[in-house]
Amino acid sequence: MATQAEILWQPGTRELKESGMARYQAWLAQTGYGHFPDYPALHRWSVEHLEAFWESIWRFTQVRASRPYEHVLDHPAMPGTRWFPGARLNFAQNLLRHVIDQPDDREVITEVSESRPALRLSRAGLLARVAALQAALKSQGVEPGDRVAGVVANTHEALVGMLAATGMGAIWSSASPDFGTAAILDRFGQIEPKVLLAANGYRYNGKCFDRRQQNLDLAAGLPTLAGVISLPIVPELGHPEDDRFLSWEEIMAVHADAEPVFVQGPPDQPVYILYSSGTTGVPKCIVHGAAGMLLNHSKELLLHGDIGPDDCFFYFTTTGWMMWNWLASGLLTGARLVLFDGSPGHPDMNRLWDLTAEEGVTHFGTSARFLGNCRKLELIPGRSHDLSALRVIFSTGSPLLAEDFDWVYHGVKKDLMLASISGGTDICGCFVGGSPLLPVRRGEIQCAQLGVDAHAFLPDGSDAGPERGELVCLKPLPCMPVGFWNDPDGSRYRSAYFEQFPGVWAHGDFIQFTTHGGAIIHGRSDATLNPGGVRIGTAEIYRQVETIPEILDSLVVGAPDPEGDVQVILFVVMAPDQPLTAELERTIRTRIRTNASPRHVPARILDVPQIPYTRSGKKVELAVARMFQGAEMRENTGALANPEALEQMADVLREARLLA
Numbered sequence: 001m002a003t004q005a006e007i008l009w010q011p012g013t014r015e016l017k018e019s020g021m022a023r024y025q026a027w028l029a030q031t032g033y034g035h036f037p038d039y040p041a042l043h044r045w046s047v048e049h050l051e052a053f054w055e056s057i058w059r060f061t062q063v064r065a066s067r068p069y070e071h072v073l074d075h076p077a078m079p080g081t082r083w084f085p086g087a088r089l090n091f092a093q094n095l096l097r098h099v100i101d102q103p104d105d106r107e108v109i110t111e112v113s114e115s116r117p118a119l120r121l122s123r124a125g126l127l128a129r130v131a132a133l134q135a136a137l138k139s140q141g142v143e144p145g146d147r148v149a150g151v152v153a154n155t156h157e158a159l160v161g162m163l164a165a166t167g168m169g170a171i172w173s174s175a176s177p178d179f180g181t182a183a184i185l186d187r188f189g190q191i192e193p194k195v196l197l198a199a200n201g202y203r204y205n206g207k208c209f210d211r212r213q214q215n216l217d218l219a220a221g222l223p224t225l226a227g228v229i230s231l232p233i234v235p236e237l238g239h240p241e242d243d244r245f246l247s248w249e250e251i252m253a254v255h256a257d258a259e260p261v262f263v264q265g266p267p268d269q270p271v272y273i274l275y276s277s278g279t280t281g282v283p284k285c286i287v288h289g290a291a292g293m294l295l296n297h298s299k300e301l302l303l304h305g306d307i308g309p310d311d312c313f314f315y316f317t318t319t320g321w322m323m324w325n326w327l328a329s330g331l332l333t334g335a336r337l338v339l340f341d342g343s344p345g346h347p348d349m350n351r352l353w354d355l356t357a358e359e360g361v362t363h364f365g366t367s368a369r370f371l372g373n374c375r376k377l378e379l380i381p382g383r384s385h386d387l388s389a390l391r392v393i394f395s396t397g398s399p400l401l402a403e404d405f406d407w408v409y410h411g412v413k414k415d416l417m418l419a420s421i422s423g424g425t426d427i428c429g430c431f432v433g434g435s436p437l438l439p440v441r442r443g444e445i446q447c448a449q450l451g452v453d454a455h456a457f458l459p460d461g462s463d464a465g466p467e468r469g470e471l472v473c474l475k476p477l478p479c480m481p482v483g484f485w486n487d488p489d490g491s492r493y494r495s496a497y498f499e500q501f502p503g504v505w506a507h508g509d510f511i512q513f514t515t516h517g518g519a520i521i522h523g524r525s526d527a528t529l530n531p532g533g534v535r536i537g538t539a540e541i542y543r544q545v546e547t548i549p550e551i552l553d554s555l556v557v558g559a560p561d562p563e564g565d566v567q568v569i570l571f572v573v574m575a576p577d578q579p580l581t582a583e584l585e586r587t588i589r590t591r592i593r594t595n596a597s598p599r600h601v602p603a604r605i606l607d608v609p610q611i612p613y614t615r616s617g618k619k620v621e622l623a624v625a626r627m628f629q630g631a632e633m634r635e636n637t638g639a640l641a642n643p644e645a646l647e648q649m650a651d652v653l654r655e656a657r658l659l660a
Contacts (some may be wrong), residue, residue: 422521
């Protein structure tokens with residue numbers, strides 16, 4: 001059972017009276033839904049009265065629909081739930097509500113890139129570019145239901161592409177230009193796009209990467225394309241000389257006088273196709289619907305994130321990660337969005353803190369890995385930068401270590417909400433996260449989010465209470481996928497989430513809920529270790545190892561031992577000039593034994609040059625574990641940020657006689 005963790009931050013008068021969550025709380029009382037004195041009471045109502053809660057979110061966030069819904073919920077059992085049947089709406093129109101109402105010269109997008117000068121886009125400018133691209137897409141034959149795909153950097157063109165496509169009733173899907181050609185074709189080849197937006201290149205960490213030949217190869221590998229729109233991310237590179245390619249500059253000029261269109265569709269009209277990581281096979285194509293994305297992101301950003309029209313919202317992400325979609329939905333709040341395309345470590349690890357100070361960022365989003373690296377470098381941006389505007393830090397991608405909570409409140413700012421959030425591509429949102437009405441406790445996510453009936457289940461399907469278990473959701477959410485692409489009978493979708501516990505969504509995380517309603521993620525459940533039949537979350541080991549100064553990074557997997565049990569294998573990346581000595585190995589084992597348990601102690605500790613990561617910054621545990629099962633390591637390595645790391649690990653394992 002988790003002990004009562006130290007409180008690091010308490011909500012003040014502003015959060016309790018003026019935050020988005022507080023205003024919603026007051027609105028519920030005024031409109032007759034009920035008086036809820038605190039967050040636990042509000043959450044309890046939101047899951048016990050699911051239809052009333054989601055109706056209130058529709059009303060409070062003022063969803064724009066050309067036809068009202070007939071009722072909130074059809075078929076409440078999972079899977080197969082239908083939300084707000086009868087309604088007609090458009091996703092992009094709702095995201096752009098502030099822009100459409102007042103298309104003036106107020107800055108709505110700030111783009112900062114390694115590849116070209118900064119760009120500042122007004123509301124009127126954004127709307128004009130969306131309209132121009134829509135006219136170009138229409139000229140290429142794009143109709144509602146068609147797919148528009150983007151190999152795009154995190155620049156304004158990606159945002160314009162998504163808004164233009166979903167505004168027309170088409171479906172948007174994106175990948176980052178640093179993906180390999182095969183990895184992109186594994187994704188887009190399944191969904192058969194009609195038009196491709198493709199970055200001509202990008203700069204990262206001071207280096208230029210020309211992607212013109214890759215774009216020609218993609219065009220050849222996607223026979224359904226009517227055309228490719230080449231984006232001048234690196235202006236001096238120009239565009240491929242090919243009749244299938246149109247230049248972004250030409251499109252914007254030719255269609256400068258176009259008017260935007262917003263095709264109305266049903267609530268489950270597909271707007272996004274996202275992908276599973278693809279590190280152990282061909283990625284799953286996860287289809288998300290208009291109302292689900294709109295309502296859930298409204299709840300998460302306006303209420304839990306406390307983002308409003310006077311704020312400035314930044315999230316470090318690429319377009320191949322669901323956090324880009326989350327950032328894009330920030331438009332619905334009326335806040336200014338800051339887009340960053342480049343390396344967070346160039347020219348040094350102060351780059352994002354520089355950006356936060358320069359732009360007056362109020363909401364800063366990043367990965368747990370980034371915060372951990374800042375801690376290890378002993379940065380203190382709160383002293384070196386003016387972070388007076390900063391109110392909220394979002395962290396996701398992996399569990400945030402308790403020591404990184406300490407670092408944020410010591411090195412960044414004492415008076416801010418550190419919202420560690422966890423969910424996934426599967427829902428393009430969060431199960432657990434922050435709330436401005438609750439304290440931040442060391443090492444804990446604050447709460448289950450409103451409307452999320454989240455629990456930890458034991459393998460037999462019973463509730464784990466305050467113990468560790470499988471993260472499940474007992475009631476449907478609007479943001480659950482409308483399905484998988486090319487899964488006509490829904491069998492793959494049901495198998496992915498509902499096979500383990502029929503009628504219950506099993507998410508695949510190993511989680512623990514505390515007695516006061518907080519949550520601790522212990523890693524992916526498919527990567528949990530099982531020595532002696534006892535389940536161990538990988539995050540429990542990372543919490544011990546990655547606070548040792550001599551160790552920069554680590555990865556842990558379970559491997560079969562000769563007795564038929566599981567042995568824990570720990571890979572470590574050493575700091576410069578720090579060898580992995582027998583004494584340090586003893587220190588590692590002692591710390592793990594003392595602070596976790598004897599079963600957590602690794603059988604082998606191996607020094608490797610680097611840890612493999614996905615392009616969204618997640619450790620690739622499962623692909624490494626599969627090496628011991630004889631799986632082919634090169635399966636979809638284009639989905640990895642550093643595919644050579646797998647081969648390096650294999651070499652180390654062979655040298656240690658752990659792999660044939």
